[in-house]
Amino acid sequence: MKNSEIKFLVDLDEKSLPKNIQWDASDKEGEGLESTKSISLNIWDNLNHSTLRIDLWTEEMSVVEMKRFYIDILGGMAQTILNSTGDEYMAEEMKDLCDRLVKHVNEENKKG
Structure with missing residues (x-):
């Protein structure tokens, strides 16, 4: 079986707000971290039958x-x-x- 990894790095300011967001994935075309202004991640919680959400954006968005x-x-x-x-x-x-x-x-x- 093949594994794939997705990684997000988020730099926070003194108020814990996203200042810089970078991402990488083992299956993406380019290599290395790439900057982005926003991410939206949704995860199905099997245990509670609900959706967990992570929405982050920088002030540049x-x-x-x-x-x-x-x-x-x-x-x-x-x-x-x-x-x-x-x-x-x-x-x-x-x-x-x-x-x-x-x-x-x-x-x-x-x-x-």
Whole structure:
């Protein structure tokens, strides 16, 4: 059996807020740590039948980038639910939500 490792390193400021986030994975294309502005990790807790979440972002992450990040996450989740369960209705509803959110963010950006 093959093992794969994913690693996150988070530098915190004096208030324990993320100042710098780096990640590495044994199966990624490039070698070594790469910087990022945000991570969102979800873990299924088998014992309690609930989802554990870790959401971190640096102060460099703009509001527009954060909104785009979460729209992309939702779109990826739509594809994952389709691939893993075959539930086309749920996947399409999630994609429709992403479309509405993109429209919302685009309209917001035009005003600002």
